[in-house]
Amino acid sequence: MDLTEKWQSDDISALESLFRQYREMVFKTAYLVIGDKEDAKDILQDVFITVWKSRSTFDPAKRKFTTWLHRIRVNQCLMKHRKKQPPRVSLEEVRDSGLDLPETRDSQLPEELSISKWEYEKLVAAIDSLDGKYRPVLILRYFSELSYDEIAHVMGIPLGTVKSRLNCAIKTLGRVLVNEERKEVTQ
Amino acid sequence: MKCKDVNELLVPYLDGELSKEEREVVELHLSTCPGCREELEALATIKTGTRQALKVMAAKVSLPDQSWEVIEQRLVSKRRPRIPVISGAKSKLRGGIDMIRGRLVS
Numbered sequence: 629m630d631l632t633e634k635w636q637s638d639d640i641s642a643l644e645s646l647f648r649q650y651r652e653m654v655f656k657t658a659y660l661v662i663g664d665k666e667d668a669k670d671i672l673q674d675v676f677i678t679v680w681k682s683r684s685t686f687d688p689a690k691r692k693f694t695t696w697l698h699r700i701r702v703n704q705c706l707m708k709h710r711k712k713q714p715p716r717v718s719l720e721e722v723r724d725s726g727l728d729l730p731e732t733r734d735s736q737l738p739e740e741l742s743i744s745k746w747e748y749e750k751l752v753a754a755i756d757s758l759d760g761k762y763r764p765v766l767i768l769r770y771f772s773e774l775s776y777d778e779i780a781h782v783m784g785i786p787l788g789t790v791k792s793r794l795n796c797a798i799k800t801l802g803r804v805l806v807n808e809e810r811k812e813v814t815q
Numbered sequence: 816m817k818c819k820d821v822n823e824l825l826v827p828y829l830d831g832e833l834s835k836e837e838r839e840v841v842e843l844h845l846s847t848c849p850g851c852r853e854e855l856e857a858l859a860t861i862k863t864g865t866r867q868a869l870k871v872m873a874a875k876v877s878l879p880d881q882s883w884e885v886i887e888q889r890l891v892s893k894r895r896p897r898i899p900v901i902s903g904a905k906s907k908l909r910g911g912i913d914m915i916r917g918r919l920v921s
Binding site for chain 1: 870
C-alpha cells in the first residue's frame with residue numbers, strides 16, 4: 629500500500645508523511661501568490677485539513693496527487709482573497725538566501741542563461757506588479773513547473789486561456805524591463 | 816504564417832507546449848525571420864529570469880516547524896466527541912464550593 633492509499637484508508641500518519649513531503653511546495657507557492665507569510669501559513673494548514681476531509685474525492689486514475697493538491701491550494705488562496713502587497717526582495721536578501729547573482733550580464737546565473745543584477749531587480753518588481761489573473765498562472769508554470777494542461781485543471785480555466793495569460797505575462801514583464809531601461813537612459 | 820501569428824506561439828514554443836505541426840510551422844518561420852528569432856531570444860531570457868526570480872523570492876521565506884502539530888490539533892479537536900453541558904451545573908458547583916468555604920470559616 630503506498631502513501632496515498634494509506635491516507636485514503638483513514639491513516640492519519642500517512643497524512644503527516646504527505647504533509648512533510650509537500651509542505652514546502654504548498655507553503656512557498658501560496659506565499660508567492662498571496663505575498664504574506666502568515667497568510668501562507670494559514671493556507672498551508674487549511675489545505676491539509678481539506679486534504680484530510682476530502683480524501684475520498686481524490687482519484688489517482690484521473691490526476692496526479694500534486695495536481696489535486698495544487699487545486700486545493702488555489703481554492704484556499706481564493707478563499708483567503710486578501711489582496712496584499714506581494715513579497716519584495718532586496719539584493720541583500722537575495723545574497724543572504726545563498727544564491728549567487730552575476731556581476732555582469734555575461735556571467736552565468738545558476739540556470740542556463742545570463743541576466744544582470746539590474747535586470748533581476750527590475751524583474752522582481754515587474755512580477756510584483758503583474759495583474760492578479762496573470763501572477764498565479766506564471767507561478768504555477770515557472771515555479772511549480774506544471775504543464776499547461778495541469779494549470780488549466782488547477783485553475784479551472786480553458787487551456788487557451790492558460791496559453792494567452794502566460795504569453796501576456798511574459799510579454800508584460802519584457803515591456804516593463806524595456807521601459808525601465810529607457811527611464812534609466814533618460815535620467 | 817505572419818510574424819504576428821508566430822509571435823503568439825513563441826512562449827508556448829519555449830515551454831514545449833505546441834503540437835508537432837505548430838512547432839514545425841514556428842521553426843520554419845524562425846529559419847527565415849531574424850526579427851522573430853530576436854524576439855524568441857528575448858522571451859527566453861525573460862522566462863529564465865522569471866524562474867530564477869521566483870526561486871529567490873521563495874527562498875526568502877522559511878516554513879515554521881510547528882505547522883503539523885497545529886494541523887493535528889485541529890483535526891483531533893474536530894474528531895473529539897462533544898460532552899453535553901448540564902444546564903446549571905456550573906452554578907450548582909459554585910454554590911457547593913461556597914457552602915464548604917462557609918463551613919470551614921465557621
